[in-house]
Amino acid sequence: MVKTIRLTTAQALVRFLNNQYVEFDKKENRMFKGIFTIFGHGNVVGLGQALEENPGKLIVHQGRNEQGMAHAAMGYAKQKMRKQMYACTSSVGPGAANMVTAAATATANCIPVLFLPGDVYATRQPDPVLQQIEQPTNLSISTNDAFKAVSKYWDRITRPEQLMTAMINAMRVLTDPADTGAVTIALPQDVEGEAYDYPEYFFQKRVHRIDRRPPTAEMIEEAVNIIRLKKKPIIICGGGVKYSEAGETLKKFAHKYNIPFGETQAGRGLILSNDTMNLGGIGETGGMAANEIAKQADLVIGIGTRYTDFTTSSKWLFQNTEVSYLNINVSEFHAYKLDGVQMIADARVALEEIDKELNNLGGYISGYTDEIEMAKEKFSSEIDRLYNIKYTGKNFVPEVADNFDREKVYKEFHNITGSYLTQSRALGVLNDFMKKNYVVVGASGSLPGDLQRAWRVKEVNSYHVEYGFSCMGYEVNAALGVKMAEPEKEVYAFVGDGSYMMLHSELPTSIQEHKKINVILFDNMTFGCINNLEIGHGMGSFGTEFRFRNKETGKLDGEMVPVDFAMNAASYGCKTYKVTTDEELEHALVDAKKQKVSTLIDIKVLPKTMAHGYGDWWRVGVAEVSDNSRIKEAYTQNSRKLKEARQY
Incomplete structure (x- = not known):
């Protein structure tokens, strides 16, 4: 019974x-x-x-x-x-x-x-x-x-x-x-x-x-054969490497065979940025080093990646006419992408088995000489430059040359906030400050791009960016979950003003639960990422800057709408700071670390000062018909790039 x-x-x-x-x-x-x-x-x-x-x-x-x-x-x-x-x-x-x-x-x-x-x-x-x-x-x-x-x-x-x-x-x-x-x-x-x-x-x-799925003998043989045929391979380190806990295995494999790797958002943070084989972020929001090497690669070894359009730069990035793909993924669905050689297996086991077979066949070494080192040095200098960009008045050179009158917006923003602090400079101060025992959380807007391009990861598993859905409002709320997972670490939610206003509901929950998080809020009075996208494709700032409705025009082109985010967070019981200079930011970070309750640092950063692309392209639906000459030019360029991209 x-x-x-x-x-x-x-x-x-x-x-x-x-x-x-x-x-x-x-x-x-x-x-x-x-x-x-x-x-x-x-x-x-x-x-x-x-x-x-x-x-x-x-x-x-x-x-x-x-x-x-x-x-x-x-x-x-x-x-x-x-x-x-x-x-x-x-x-x-x-x-x-x-x-x-x-x-x-x-x-x-x-x-x-x-x-x-x-x-x-x-x-x-x-x-x-x-x-x-x-x-x-x-x-x-x-x-x-x-x-x-x-x-x-x-x-x-x-x-x-x-x-x-x-x-x-x-x-x-x-x-x-x-x-x-x-x-x-x-x-x-x-x-x-x-x-x-x-x-x-x-x-x-x-x-x-949760078993580690091994590859078949046939998969191993096929993977090894294609590697040995190629001289300039590049590895894409995706989220599957993270969840397989295969970071160290990939690192040893890359060094042993002199194969550099680029990181997706999900795969970033497993290996420190200063590793000699780590080229940093790859693709649309990637950096100079990874994208430069990727264009010449004759083999792309995608490990645990979904090959999203940001990672592949809308299937345009890999320009070598002889390029092949080796896809190592526990998911059969993702392993079949880009018509690559499929190795359906756990990332760590797959790398270990490939390593064994390469050893049995007498080893392998890529054909790179000094290209990897040079690409890293060049990009490291570029990050240093980004981190030290300061507003210099009328001769200030923006990151992207366009026909938009930035100076007018800068002056208006300064008159309201008193700030001329650039976003990349603020990011540099933050990166210098965070050295150990921290986690950075991000998801949407311009910040994930800046983080993947320029953030120097100094501690394993300190980089937590959701970019599969890039969901506005994830940042603050997920930071609470991260703090619950690792209560001994300082957790920093990097969030734009638009995403904060969209959803920060669990900030008061963090107070209730005595789980301190630190909200680093970048206020540029704009949906900055999309504003940059439309300007870069010939449009003006249409519906992306936060402006009052103009009674004369009837449009949202009046003065900028100021918000005191520090006051908002203070009402929940957070310790808050208002920042307009890098010195004030440094002081706020030091003091915030001493607090026992959640904190919010309200940083006023100049609009349109995010980092921009490095040798990438991203397909967007540019208008085929327009009276605007700049949009016509953007459409022509988009069409040309599409012809260079892989079609499926």
């Missing part, structure tokens, strides 16, 4: 989550650290009751915004190398809809987060309930169906016993290194409270092993 336990669906779910473990390289830990909650009528008396009565070892956190708390969960899982995670629950309706954006962010970045939104009644007896969307053609549809497009696994529990197969499948996906992301289990609010006699074995301790 099978022993059973009578529990509600919600109680069974909580008990199940408490007994899930992850094992990687024989190291075992609890799979779920806790659950972020915002309770509403759709989940409070069901899942909320279960968590109040017997949460087990799950820590319950109170979120302020459903998207924000889910970004915190994602930040935690990413910093924990996907080996431990959080669940997130909301009520049905707007609460669930708020989490859809975060689910998309998790899936785009292959980060495991378990979403548990409440749902409409399975019985439909009280329909339409509060916050229910009625679709006349299909009454089974609810807000939670929106999660289907952004989840790697989706299910709805309409009977208590369905929980068992649903959760087993949820664990399968959450621990799948090749295909993880958001997992959504929708919980109708009546079913949450319904009881069922669950078999005891459903609650047994389960250890989910």
Whole structure:
């Protein structure tokens, strides 16, 4: 006779989550650290009751915004190398809809987060309930169906016993290194409270092993053969290297065979920037060194990369007519990209097996002589230059020459803020200050580009940038998750004014939880990255600068809109600073490090002073027809570059 336990669906779910473990390289830990909650009528008396009565070892956190708390969960899982995670629950309706954006962010970045939104009644007896969307053609549809497009696994529990197969499948996906992301289990609010006699074995301790997938002998042979044929290979270090924990293995491999590597946003920070084989960021937001070497490479060894358009510069970057691709990826889907040689395997195991076979065949050395060293030295000097750019008045030379009247904007900005501090100079001060025991968090706007191009990584795993979805509002909220993952480190959220205003909901949560984070806010009164994009393609500053509506023109071309972000953060209980010079920034950083509560440094930086591209191209949909000569020129240039790019 099978022993059973009578529990509600919600109680069974909580008990199940408490007994899930992850094992990687024989190291075992609890799979779920806790659950972020915002309770509403759709989940409070069901899942909320279960968590109040017997949460087990799950820590319950109170979120302020459903998207924000889910970004915190994602930040935690990413910093924990996907080996431990959080669940997130909301009520049905707007609460669930708020989490859809975060689910998309998790899936785009292959980060495991378990979403548990409440749902409409399975019985439909009280329909339409509060916050229910009625679709006349299909009454089974609810807000939670929106999660289907952004989840790697989706299910709805309409009977208590369905929980068992649903959760087993949820664990399968959450621990799948090749295909993880958001997992959504929708919980109708009546079913949450319904009881069922669950078999005891459903609650047994389960250890989910994340295995290192080995390559086949044929894959190894094919990979080694193509490497030995090539003289100028380059490695792309992607996020798969990070989650495989293969940074040291890649470093040794690169040095042994004299193969330089460029870093994607997800792969950055595994190996220090001063390593002689590390060329830094690659692609559209990459730097001078990696992009220069990439154009001449005859073999691209993509390790754990999704080959996004930013990494490949819209498939334009690799200009050598003889270039081939060797794709090492645990995901078969990503390994098939660019028609490359596919090596479907764990990154560390793959590199070790290639190394063994190269040794067996007498070794290998690339054909580089002094190109790598020269490229690094040249780019290091360029970073020094960027870090020391100061406004010099009328003769100030912007990073990009265009027909836009920057001086007018600079003077207006200075009159309002008193600042002539450039963004790249502020970044230099920050980089000089952060030497050890820190993590930098970023996601959107111009800052991720500046960080990938010019940030010098001085400590392993200190670089945490979400760029798979580049989601505005990730920065501050994910910083809380990072701090929860590594409480001994100083965590710095690099965020623009636009992203801060979009979402910083878990900043007060950081105060509540006594988890200090440092918000480094770059205020240029502009959606700076997109402003730069439109100006660079022949447009003016249309709808990207923060300006009052002009009564005379009827357009948003009045004076700039000032915001006191320090005052905003102070209202939550943060220690705040206002900065207009590099000296003030240095002082603020020193003092902020002494604080026990979260801090915000409100830096007023000149608009249009971000770093710009280095030998890259990015395809955007430039207008084919226009009366503007600059737009016509941009379209012609775009068309020319497209002819040089790989078509698929």
